[in-house]
Structure formats: C-alpha cells, structure tokens
Amino acid sequence: xxxxxxxxxxxxxxxxxIQGAIAAVEERKDLEVLLVGPEDFLHGQLAVAVTGxxxxxxxxxxxxxxxEVVGMDESPVDAVRKKKNSTVMVSFDxxxxxxxxxxxxxxxxxxxxxxxxxxxGRLPGVSRPGIASFFPTLQxxxxxxxxxANVDCRPQHLxxxxxxxxxxxxxxxxxxxxxxGLLSIGExxxxxxxxxxxxxxxxxxxxxxxVGNVEGRDVYKGDVDVIVCDGFVGNISLKIxxxxxxxxxxxxxxEIMKTWRAKIGYLFIxxxxxxxxxxxxxxxxxxxxxxxxxxxxxxxHGTSNATAIRNAIKVASDMVCNKVNDVIVQALRQ
Amino acid sequence: xxxxxxxxxxxxxxxxxIQGAIAAVEERKDLEVLLVGPEDFLHGQLAVAVTGxxxxxxxxxxxxxxxEVVGMDESPVDAVRKKKNSTVMVSFDxxxxxxxxxxxxxxxxxxxxxxxxxxxGRLPGVSRPGIASFFPTLQxxxxxxxxxANVDCRPQHLxxxxxxxxxxxxxxxxxxxxxxGLLSIGExxxxxxxxxxxxxxxxxxxxxxxVGNVEGRDVYKGDVDVIVCDGFVGNISLKIxxxxxxxxxxxxxxEIMKTWRAKIGYLFIxxxxxxxxxxxxxxxxxxxxxxxxxxxxxxxHGTSNATAIRNAIKVASDMVCNKVNDVIVQALRQ
Numbered sequence: 001x002x003x004x005x006x007x008x009x010x011x012x013x014x015x016x017x018i019q020g021a022i023a024a025v026e027e028r029k030d031l032e033v034l035l036v037g038p039e040d041f042l043h044g045q046l047a048v049a050v051t052g053x054x055x056x057x058x059x060x061x062x063x064x065x066x067x068e069v070v071g072m073d074e075s076p077v078d079a080v081r082k083k084k085n086s087t088v089m090v091s092f093d094x095x096x097x098x099x100x101x102x103x104x105x106x107x108x109x110x111x112x113x114x115x116x117x118x119x120x121g122r123l124p125g126v127s128r129p130g131i132a133s134f135f136p137t138l139q140x141x142x143x144x145x146x147x148x149a150n151v152d153c154r155p156q157h158l159x160x161x162x163x164x165x166x167x168x169x170x171x172x173x174x175x176x177x178x179x180x181g182l183l184s185i186g187e188x189x190x191x192x193x194x195x196x197x198x199x200x201x202x203x204x205x206x207x208x209x210x211v212g213n214v215e216g217r218d219v220y221k222g223d224v225d226v227i228v229c230d231g232f233v234g235n236i237s238l239k240i241x242x243x244x245x246x247x248x249x250x251x252x253x254x255e256i257m258k259t260w261r262a263k264i265g266y267l268f269i270x271x272x273x274x275x276x277x278x279x280x281x282x283x284x285x286x287x288x289x290x291x292x293x294x295x296x297x298x299x300x301h302g303t304s305n306a307t308a309i310r311n312a313i314k315v316a317s318d319m320v321c322n323k324v325n326d327v328i329v330q331a332l333r334q
Numbered sequence: 335x336x337x338x339x340x341x342x343x344x345x346x347x348x349x350x351x352i353q354g355a356i357a358a359v360e361e362r363k364d365l366e367v368l369l370v371g372p373e374d375f376l377h378g379q380l381a382v383a384v385t386g387x388x389x390x391x392x393x394x395x396x397x398x399x400x401x402e403v404v405g406m407d408e409s410p411v412d413a414v415r416k417k418k419n420s421t422v423m424v425s426f427d428x429x430x431x432x433x434x435x436x437x438x439x440x441x442x443x444x445x446x447x448x449x450x451x452x453x454x455g456r457l458p459g460v461s462r463p464g465i466a467s468f469f470p471t472l473q474x475x476x477x478x479x480x481x482x483a484n485v486d487c488r489p490q491h492l493x494x495x496x497x498x499x500x501x502x503x504x505x506x507x508x509x510x511x512x513x514x515g516l517l518s519i520g521e522x523x524x525x526x527x528x529x530x531x532x533x534x535x536x537x538x539x540x541x542x543x544x545v546g547n548v549e550g551r552d553v554y555k556g557d558v559d560v561i562v563c564d565g566f567v568g569n570i571s572l573k574i575x576x577x578x579x580x581x582x583x584x585x586x587x588x589e590i591m592k593t594w595r596a597k598i599g600y601l602f603i604x605x606x607x608x609x610x611x612x613x614x615x616x617x618x619x620x621x622x623x624x625x626x627x628x629x630x631x632x633x634x635h636g637t638s639n640a641t642a643i644r645n646a647i648k649v650a651s652d653m654v655c656n657k658v659n660d661v662i663v664q665a666l667r668q
Binding site: 148221240242252256262270271 | 530601
C-alpha cells in the first residue's frame with residue numbers, strides 16, 4: 001500500500017505532514033508514504049523527523065520530487081492548467097502510473113479535486129465527482145455529500161452522490177444498507193426546493209435504503225448514515241457548524257474567565273472538555289474522500305494536524321483495500 | 335399600541351403565551367395585547383393569570399374570539415383556505431380592520447406567513463415577502479433573511495431581501511448603513527452558485543452597504559449586520575445551528591457526568607454556562623419579523639417561552655413605532 005502525500009499542502013507546513021506520515025507507517029506495517037514536494041527541501045525536513053526512528057520506519061518514507069506548489073487561494077482551474085509539476089498534480093500522476101495507490105492532500109481543495117479529475121478521469125457512470133465528509137453525531141458519524149465541489153446540481157447528480165456515499169460509508173464503517181437522508185427544510189416528501197423534490201422522487205424509486213428528508217436540526221442526531229445535498233448547501237452546512245463551534249467556545253471561555261469561581265470549576269472540568277472536543281474533532285474523522293474519480297483521493301482540512309493526516313492516510317488505505325470504487329461502479333450500473 | 339397575539343399558537347399552550355403578554359404590558363405602559371382564541375377557553379386562563387395583578391395590567395389584556403386553531407403540521411395553504419376563523423387569520427383581520435397594529439404568533443409559521451400575505455397583501459415593490467431572523471454572534475446580532483419562506487428564489491428576490499432586512503435591522507438596532515453580506519462558499523465575487531453570483535452583481539451595483547460574500551464559518555463572527563440567502567439555505571443554516579447546539583450540549587453533559595471530579599467542577603461553572611446560554615438563547619432575540627407584507631407580523635419559535643413572547647411583542651411594537659414598512663417601501667422605490 002503506497003500513499004502519495006502532498007507534502008507542501010496545508011497551513012502548518014511539511015513538518016506536521018511528515019509527523020502524520022510517520023504516525024501512519026508506525027501504525028500499519030505494509031504501508032509506504034511517498035512525500036511529494038521539492039526534493040532538496042524535503043530531504044532536510046525528513047532527515048530531522050526520522051532521527052532516532054528505526055530503519056523499518058524511515059525506509060517506508062520516500063521523497064518524490066515536485067518543484068511547484070499551488071497556493072491555498074489560487075484558482076483551481078489555473079493551477080491545474082499552469083502548474084503541471086505541482087505537488088498535487090505529481091501526486092495524482094503517481095497514482096495514474098501505478099506508483100501509488102491513493103493521494104492525500106491538505107492543500108487547496110479545489111485544486112486537489114481538479115487535479116484528481118484531470119489526471120484520473122471519472123468513474124464509469126459518474127456525471128460529477130464530489131467531496132464527502134464525515135460529521136460527528138450523537139451516534140456514529142454521518143457522511144454528508146457533496147460538501148463543496150458542485151454548487152449547481154441536477155437531481156441526477158444528487159442521486160449519484162447518494163449511491164457513492166452509500167457505498168463508501170457502508171465499506172468504511174461496515175454498515176449494511178446505510179440509511180440515506182435528503183437534506184431539506186421539512187420531513188414530508190413535498191418539502192424543499194425544486195431540486196430536492198425531484199431528487200426525492202428519484203431516491204424513492206431507487207434501490208438505496210432511502211429514509212426520506214432530514215432537516216437541518218436532525219443532522220447531528222445520527223439517525224441516518226448518509227445525508228445528500230448539493231455542494232453549496234453542504235459547504236455552508238459544514239462551515240456554519242465550524243463557525244458556530246468556534247464562536248460558542250469563545251463565548252463560553254469569556255463567561256468562564258469572568259469569575260474566580262468559574263475559573264476554579266474549569267480546572268476540574270477541563271478533562272471532560274478535552275474529551276468532548278476530541279469527540280467532535282474533525283481530525284479524528286480522517287479527511288474528506290473525493291468520490292467519483294477513477295482513483296482514490298482524500299482532501300484534508302488546511303489546518304490538519306499530524307493526527308488528522310495519519311487518519312486521512314488510514315482512510316485512504318481502507319478505501320483502496322475495500323475497493324470502494326469497484327463497489328460504486330457496480331452500484332451505479334444497477 | 336395594540337398587538338394581536340395568537341393565543342393558541344406554540345408548543346406550550348396559552349398559559350405561557352399569556353405570561354409573555356403580561357410581561358410585555360408590564361414593561362410598556364402604552365401597550366395593549368389582544369389575545370386571539372376561543373373566548374370561553376381563554377377567559378378562564380386569563381382570569382387565573384391576572385389574579386393579583388393591578389387593574390392597569392389586566393385591563394390592557396383583552397380577548398378576541400377566534401374558534402379555530404391551525405395545527406403545527408397542517409398545510410399552510412389548506413389552513414388559510416379552509417379555516418377562515420382560525421386564531422391566526424382573525425389576528426391579521428384585526429390588523430386589516432385597524433383594531434390592532436401588529437400580529438405575534440408562535441403557531442404554524444407557514445400558516446402565519448400565508449395568512450399575513452392573504453389578509454394584508456404585499457408592500458408596493460415587494461415580489462416575495464420573507465422571514466428574517468436574528469442570529470447571536472461574537473459582536474451584535476446579525477439579521478439573516480430569508481429563513482424559510484421562499485425556497486426557490488431569483489436574484490431579484492434576494493436583492494429585495496437585502497433591502498428589507500437592511501431597513502429593518504437599521505431601525506431596530508439603530509445601525510447607520512447596515513453592512514450587507516451575501517451567504518456563499520467563498521469570499522471572492524466569483525464564488526457561489528448561479529443564484530448567488532447574479533445576486534452579487536445586483537448588490538454590487540445597488541445603493542446598499544454591500545460588503546461582499548460571507549462564508550458559513552463567518553456567520554457567527556458578527557462582521558456584517560445582514561446576511562442574505564434563499565429560504566432553503568437560510569432554513570438549513572438556522573436549523574443546523576440549533577441542532578449542533580443541542581447535540582454539543584448533550585455530548586458535553588455526558589462527558590461531565592462521567593467523573594465525580596467533573597461533576598464537582600460543573601457546580602462551580604454552572605452560572606457561567608447559564609450566562610452563556612442566555613447569550614445565545616433565541617428567546618432573547620424576539621422572534622422573526624415577517625418582512626414584505628403590508629402590515630407587521632412576528633413569527634416565534636414553537637417552543638417559545640414567556641420571555642420569547644415578551645420580546646417578540648416588544649420587537650413588533652418597535653417595528654410599528656419605527657415605521658419599518660414605510661422605510662422599506664421608500665428604499666425599494668430608489
């Protein structure tokens with residue numbers, strides 16, 4: 001199992017990414033990670049990071065040269081067109097040539113998607129590849145698709161998202177017949193915008209385990225396994241959740257800092273807070289699978305720490321082992 | 335100032351609504367509340383509620399008979415067509431006949447909107463009335479419109495939401511030139527779905543204080559005063575926030591209950607939690623103004639408590655006093 005890691009993507013720089021790669025190869029003995037980036041620069045970084053590590057770790061971390069880097073704010077279309085030797089393009093080249101099994105990148109997510117589609121093409125039967133992401137819930141995580149790749153969708157696209165996310169979530173979380181929900185503004189079949197109403201009909205007559213509409217307030221309950229929406233709504237759902245969590249934490253911290261009594265209480269309660277944060281931490285969820293391309297790619301949050309990278313590499317490996325793409329193609333054929 | 339209160343709307347029954355009405359008339363000396371509902375039933379409820387209250391309170395609470403009640407799950411269209419004597423229809427009748435200045439309802443929100451439009455019509459220049467709502471932020475509250483009335487919109491509709499919400503927020507919160515943001519998936523003008531991109535152009539060439547796109551993660555920062563979106567996206571944004579807050583509270587509570595240490599810490603920190611909850615409590619924000627109808631209406635959450643009803647009545651009075659509708663008509667003319 002060989003994973004190509006875009007070693008220049010993300011907000012924290014290569015050091016954090018290399019730490020994640022080391023943690024991944026320590027965990028899984030048959031795993032190799034190809035660190036893709038400027039050779040000379042990465043050599044120094046890698047040498048420092050593996051100092052003191054046994055040879056069976058360091059020998060499974062190799063560098064693949066890629067001289068260009070796509071900036072976080074660069075236009076994905078421009079990046080794919082103009083930077084042929086960028087870390088993300090070379091990463092997908094490695095998959096195309098059979099030298100890697102999957103790509104993990106915490107860089108510009110639009111460019112990662114565009115590079116994946118450009119280099120590997122779409123799976124047979126897929127109109128629009130998209131990005132799926134796990135959300136923590138009161139029960140097991142729910143997979144939401146699409147979280148931003150496709151902002152204007154037709155019902156057929158949403159239907160395909162449901163098929164792809166259902167296959168993926170079934171294999172990764174070992175769920176028989178994942179329950180599929182359609183994100184809308186009311187539970188009844190007549191509720192929603194035109195896109196949702198038409199998608200409802202498609203899903204109702206399809207062979208997936210469709211359980212109906214899911215309202216925004218039920219997303220975090222965990223009563224379904226997959227939630228389908230267009231990329232505009234999905235992106236806003238994801239980002240508004242992140243923003244609310246951040247704002248609420250700040251507000252609560254401010255209230256706690258107001259009195260000595262509360263500050264003392266916080267000392268006692270700190271571990272519970274930390275455990276809670278771990279429960280909802282995106283880093284535990286292993287990045288967002290890029291579904292519908294003819295290969296495997298995982299998009300990580302720009303702020304990913306080593307744990308997030310390790311988990312993303314793990315999810316990428318699991319997707320390859322479980323042949324998620326074969327199952328998707330099979331399901332779309334039906 | 336006379337407010338018609340749908341005395342049968344909401345999940346908690348008339349008792350809670352009457353308590354809210356009492357709190358409102360206690361706070362404001364020139365205010366009367368007309369309790370709209372089945373006369374005989376309400377007489378008993380009101381008599382109990384005002385026992386021991388001075389005459390200058392009880393005499394400003396009167397009952398207006400309306401025999402029918404619209405259920406929370408009834409179709410708004412059917413309700414407006416078939417239940418002509420429902421509490422919500424009679425409430426708007428009172429405004430139409432000049433016997434009340436505004437309506438407050440915690441009942442079926444779709445039916446409230448439909449009844450308002452049917453009875454009072456639209457303001458000149460308004461294509462689609464909608465529902466605005468305040469969201470708490472790290473700074474002052476932000477007004478989001480539309481939160482669910484119009485699920486399929488054209489750019490012109492979103493533009494009008496911006497004009498209406500700008501006028502309303504300016505007058506209610508005393509903000510000169512509210513900063514208007516457009517909810518999207520990236521800050522740059524090219525980001526978003528087709529609807530958002532076209533709306534961006536309209537807003538950019540209009541006379542409002544348009545500051546550009548706002549991403550989901552920035553909604554709770556409070557860097558803008560008004561956020562515009564279609565009712566599908568707005569409803570999901572609102573509901574997903576409610577759901578996340580609820581789920582996070584449950585998860586945190588579970589972690590705290592796991593150890594004695596954390597339970598003791600909670601005793602010290604409880605007040606900070608309560609103050610935090612108050613800060614983000616919808617009840618403090620006084621319901622959701624129905625903007626674009628030729629009159630004033632406030633839609634409250636079904637779970638509204640007395641505080642929420644009191645604040646909604648206050649907001650309704652403020653809207654009437656500040657002649658929000660006149661300002662909207664003026665602004666739309668420009």
